[in-house]
Amino acid sequence: MTEEQVTKAILSELIDNGWTIVAYDFPQSGTGKLLHPNDITDEKNKGGIIPDIIAVRGGTCLFFENKDRVVLADFKKIESLRRDNRYRAAIEALLADFDINGIYYGIGIPSHKFNAQAKAASPTVDFIVGVISVGKSEFLYNPNNLTL
Amino acid sequence: MGKTDIADAQIDAAEQPDIWNRHVPVEKSAYVQETAPVFFNLDGLRVPDGSLTMLDLFCGAGGFSVGCSWAGFFPVFGIDYLEPAITTWKANHPDSICCLGDIRLTDAETIRGLLAERGVGHINLITGGVPCQGFSIANRKHNDLDNRNFLFLEYMKFVDVFDPDYIILENVSGMRSTAGGQFEKDIKASMESMGYTVTVGMVNAAEYGVPQVRQRLVFVGVKKGRNLSAKYAIPNGKYSSSKSYRTVESAISDLPKLGNNECKSRYTAKPSSEYQTLMRGEGEISIPKPKGLSNHTAPNHPQETVDKIASTKQGQPMYPKFKQRIRLAANAPSPTQLAGGIRPQFQFGHPTQPRGLSIRERARIQSFPDSYVFIGGIVQERVLTGNAVPPLMIYELVKPIAEDIQRKNEESRHMYRVWYSTESFADYIIDHTLLSSRQVVKNKLYESDANNPARFHTMPDHIRKILYLDAPDLIVEKDNEPIFSVEVTTEAGTGHNAFQRFARIAASVENEVPAFYIYPEGVIIKRKGSSPRWDVINPAVFKALDAVMSIYDIPALLYYFPSDITDYPNPNAADAPNIRNKGLQFDRDIVKYSGCPNSASGEMAKMFDALNEVISATEAKGTNSGRVSLLRNLVIRERRDFMSSQFALKARGQDLGAMSPISATVEVPTQSLLNYLSRYEGANYKIGELLRNREKTIIYKVNARFRGDPYPGALAALDYLLCREGKTFEERRNNLVLVFGSLSVDSDDQAITVTDDNGSSIESFFSDVKHSEQHNLLSKDYSELENSVIPRYFMQVRYGSTYSKVKHVRVYSYFADAILFPDGSLWRDA
Numbered sequence: 001m002t003e004e005q006v007t008k009a010i011l012s013e014l015i016d017n018g019w020t021i022v023a024y025d026f027p028q029s030g031t032g033k034l035l036h037p038n039d040i041t042d043e044k045n046k047g048g049i050i051p052d053i054i055a056v057r058g059g060t061c062l063f064f065e066n067k068d069r070v071v072l073a074d075f076k077k078i079e080s081l082r083r084d085n086r087y088r089a090a091i092e093a094l095l096a097d098f099d100i101n102g103i104y105y106g107i108g109i110p111s112h113k114f115n116a117q118a119k120a121a122s123p124t125v126d127f128i129v130g131v132i133s134v135g136k137s138e139f140l141y142n143p144n145n146l147t148l
Numbered sequence: 149m150g151k152t153d154i155a156d157a158q159i160d161a162a163e164q165p166d167i168w169n170r171h172v173p174v175e176k177s178a179y180v181q182e183t184a185p186v187f188f189n190l191d192g193l194r195v196p197d198g199s200l201t202m203l204d205l206f207c208g209a210g211g212f213s214v215g216c217s218w219a220g221f222f223p224v225f226g227i228d229y230l231e232p233a234i235t236t237w238k239a240n241h242p243d244s245i246c247c248l249g250d251i252r253l254t255d256a257e258t259i260r261g262l263l264a265e266r267g268v269g270h271i272n273l274i275t276g277g278v279p280c281q282g283f284s285i286a287n288r289k290h291n292d293l294d295n296r297n298f299l300f301l302e303y304m305k306f307v308d309v310f311d312p313d314y315i316i317l318e319n320v321s322g323m324r325s326t327a328g329g330q331f332e333k334d335i336k337a338s339m340e341s342m343g344y345t346v347t348v349g350m351v352n353a354a355e356y357g358v359p360q361v362r363q364r365l366v367f368v369g370v371k372k373g374r375n376l377s378a379k380y381a382i383p384n385g386k387y388s389s390s391k392s393y394r395t396v397e398s399a400i401s402d403l404p405k406l407g408n409n410e411c412k413s414r415y416t417a418k419p420s421s422e423y424q425t426l427m428r429g430e431g432e433i434s435i436p437k438p439k440g441l442s443n444h445t446a447p448n449h450p451q452e453t454v455d456k457i458a459s460t461k462q463g464q465p466m467y468p469k470f471k472q473r474i475r476l477a478a479n480a481p482s483p484t485q486l487a488g489g490i491r492p493q494f495q496f497g498h499p500t501q502p503r504g505l506s507i508r509e510r511a512r513i514q515s516f517p518d519s520y521v522f523i524g525g526i527v528q529e530r531v532l533t534g535n536a537v538p539p540l541m542i543y544e545l546v547k548p549i550a551e552d553i554q555r556k557n558e559e560s561r562h563m564y565r566v567w568y569s570t571e572s573f574a575d576y577i578i579d580h581t582l583l584s585s586r587q588v589v590k591n592k593l594y595e596s597d598a599n600n601p602a603r604f605h606t607m608p609d610h611i612r613k614i615l616y617l618d619a620p621d622l623i624v625e626k627d628n629e630p631i632f633s634v635e636v637t638t639e640a641g642t643g644h645n646a647f648q649r650f651a652r653i654a655a656s657v658e659n660e661v662p663a664f665y666i667y668p669e670g671v672i673i674k675r676k677g678s679s680p681r682w683d684v685i686n687p688a689v690f691k692a693l694d695a696v697m698s699i700y701d702i703p704a705l706l707y708y709f710p711s712d713i714t715d716y717p718n719p720n721a722a723d724a725p726n727i728r729n730k731g732l733q734f735d736r737d738i739v740k741y742s743g744c745p746n747s748a749s750g751e752m753a754k755m756f757d758a759l760n761e762v763i764s765a766t767e768a769k770g771t772n773s774g775r776v777s778l779l780r781n782l783v784i785r786e787r788r789d790f791m792s793s794q795f796a797l798k799a800r801g802q803d804l805g806a807m808s809p810i811s812a813t814v815e816v817p818t819q820s821l822l823n824y825l826s827r828y829e830g831a832n833y834k835i836g837e838l839l840r841n842r843e844k845t846i847i848y849k850v851n852a853r854f855r856g857d858p859y860p861g862a863l864a865a866l867d868y869l870l871c872r873e874g875k876t877f878e879e880r881r882n883n884l885v886l887v888f889g890s891l892s893v894d895s896d897d898q899a900i901t902v903t904d905d906n907g908s909s910i911e912s913f914f915s916d917v918k919h920s921e922q923h924n925l926l927s928k929d930y931s932e933l934e935n936s937v938i939p940r941y942f943m944q945v946r947y948g949s950t951y952s953k954v955k956h957v958r959v960y961s962y963f964a965d966a967i968l969f970p971d972g973s974l975w976r977d978a
Contacts, residue, residue: 004570004742012739021738028569028621029743030638031734
């Protein structure tokens with residue numbers, strides 16, 4: 001399963017369950033929304049991030065970083081986002097049209113790739129979604145009782 | 149001859165059961181095979197190359213087999229339970245397998261296995277003239293519960309097992325009224341339940357050139373999901389009005405006259421009509437010529453019958469009690485020819501001779517060719533010729549079926565492979581073009597050995613060649629030949645950025661592969677302190693693409709990425725509905741076609757049309773011939789004209805020289821360049837011919853630190869816009885030089901100076917080249933290579949570091965005759 005397939009499988013399930021897709025991206029899709037670090041708005045500035053999926057339902061926002069395998073750097077990236085709020089302004093601007101109560105940052109991977117490393121790194125993220133097949137995913141880590 | 153020839157005189161009215169009497173039970177024919185089915189010619193099956201294959205169920209004498217064979221089908225198997233039918237069918241189909249037996253006692257799976265063992269896998273068509281006695285209005289024992297009415301279920305068992313592309317079931321017109329029309333509905337529903345789209349219609353054989361009025365109900369089913377026509381349309385017959393129907397005279401007037409009980413086996417006259425020519429194997433349809441004249445024997449009438457016929461006017465009944473038994477009218481088509489029961493008397497009187505028709509004359513009226521021999525004795529041959537479906541009508545009905553299957557086979561012959569950067573884009577192109585009905589395989593495209601060292605070498609050579617400069621988003625190949633590439637971007641196309649992807653287009657066209665470029669007409673940009681506004685495409689890109697097309701005679705076409713720019717131009721960009729996506733309209737299906745342009749837009753529809761033109765041209769003419777003819781294609785020409793008009797519209801009178809990146813160039817005498825490079829000459833070295841031979845030099849000034857995008861693409865565009873006159877960089881009018889640094893020109897002294905404003909250094913170039921060398925395996929020993937890496941090593945042995953250098957290094961070194969840095973230079977000698 002490629003990163004593209006992981007992202008599209010999650011998108012499919014989110015859309016089917018009434019989520020509004022605010023942003024999505026996968027390698028070479030050309031759809032990514034570049035989020036600048038706080039207080040830096042020059043479009044050409046480095047340091048920007050492109051979220052793989054941002055979805056909103058009700059007052060809940062899910063922020064995904066997806067891969068075709070477990071990459072610990074992604075967990076660190078998510079941890080940084082949660083902890084440092086470095087992109088808060090950009091995220092808030094992106095979600096300006098929505099009334100958001102909570103933003104949850106997590107990882108999307110093929111379900112069968114969930115391994116001991118990912119398990120150990122789980123507490124650094126808000127959720128981990130495992131893709132089994134298109135339209136069929138499961139929470140591998142979900143302390144906040146989120147639902148897709 | 150088969151059974152004993154029983155003369156009509158011996159069929160005494162008193163002995164003959166009255167088949168028209170409802171109270172008399174239906175007689176069973178003595179020729180029915182009631183015991184276990186018997187197979188014939190199991191070792192003699194010979195299917196001609198290129199034939200479509202068919203099964204003929206309830207084949208009778210073989211009307212379906214004959215008509216379908218004229219259209220290109222070969223009947224591999226026929227089955228009937230009447231012995232004279234199979235005897236006749238077998239004699240006329242010596243290379244086919246047949247079965248004498250009740251279809252209810254056969255097993256379709258067994259027959260499929262028999263055929264598979266003999267090399268027949270797929271069956272294209274199953275035909276069935278399901279016995280009509282149960283449905284026939286002519287059979288006055290018409291009975292809805294007649295067992296023969298349910299034989300279509302046996303037919304459907306064969307359909308289920310063989311799963312053919314097409315099915316045809318034919319029956320008498322009385323089927324329509326049977327059980328209040330329920331049988332027709334049930335048959336249609338049964339076919340549909342097996343995945344067929346069904347057409348039901350009443351056809352009249354006379355409208356298809358048969359010299360007989362014969363209404364039949366036909367069911368034609370097309371299997372869904374096989375790239376066949378969506379639905380079969382019954383073709384109109386050429387003989388649409390009764391005034392144009394072929395007549396009895398045109399059918400049989402050339403056959404020799406016969407006296408009572410006389411037989412003749414030679415023609416005595418030439419054909420006198422187009423129909424007779426056809427029947428004698430000399431017409432437009434490829435029909436064997438007969439070996440002499442067969443089945444032309446007059447019935448043996450008692451004198452009373454001869455007198456009866458002689459005294460009857462043409463077109464009138466000979467017997468008041470039996471209205472169907474008429475003396476034929478020469479100048480009209482025959483009424484429906486019947487079997488007339490299991491031991492029929494003659495039905496029709498000859499129009500000009502006092503006798504009943506010969507079997508050959510009955511065969512002619514049914515459009516069986518003279519080469520088709522009937523065997524079974526005169527009485528059973530009447531049954532066969534009466535029950536048969538007319539081959540000529542079947543031929544006309546089946547011709548479009550054969551063409552459809554052959555078209556599908558032809559299209560399936562080609563294997564398409566789509567190389568993609570994203571699977572979404574591959575699906576987008578496949579689903580919206582002719583590729584959706586072709587055999588297509590999708591493969592991930594790996595850009596370079598530098599980007600994808602683990603995978604790049606696994607791609608075929610002919611694809612790698614297109615990638616030597618840069619990789620487009622999609623390449624489509626047919627039978628291992630690339631036929632087009634597509635590049636899509638959502639970047640703002642202003643200034644130099646318009647050419648960021650140009651090298652990909654150039655690489656495709658330089659390999660004679662048509663290139664399609666999806667580019668935004670504009671993109672909404674929001675800058676701090678100002679309102680959102682459209683950044684509009686740099687029109688110079690149209691000129692560059694046109695230059696590429698002019699040199700290579702291969703299409704390089706641009707299509708606008710759909711956007712809101714037309715309806716919300718500046719200064720109303722802020723109102724654009726898709727402002728979140730920079731004004732771009734993406735496809736609504738963001739799962740299947742993630743990141744793809746709105747497929748419902750007019751621009752994309754035009755692009756799909758153009759892609760289809762490329763596909764069709766390469767299928768029709770072959771890949772090479774198809775590609776080189778494309779610039780003459782009207783759809784392609786229209787796009788080229790549009791691009792030209794868009795340049796004029798968007799340039800708004802601005803000179804090309806004032807547009808990026810041309811505005812970043814300066815033309816100098818080549819002597820100026822040579823003077824600059826003379827610092828590298830010495831006693832043992834002089835700058836080579838290549839630069840010297842061109843009078844002028846175009847210098848692209850990039851006053852920035854050494855880097856890639858957007859400059860490689862811009863450099864490629866400048867080659868085509870200002871320098872190139874032929875298909876290689878050697879065929880340039882002007883030298884093309886890239887300067888990283890600040891350039892000053894002294895025209896008087898023919899001197900140029902390159903200074904540093906931005907920290908640009910030749911060391912950056914060397915650093916990038918050295919960095920690329922980390923992908924180089926050539927310095928390794930064999931023992932250091934893992935097995936999976938050996939093919940990559942072998943590729944590098946052949947191509948060196950062609951694919952392992954970083955992209956901008958590849959592009960600069962390909963397009964630039966020289967690269968000048970403040971602290972060093974690189975140049976070509978030849």
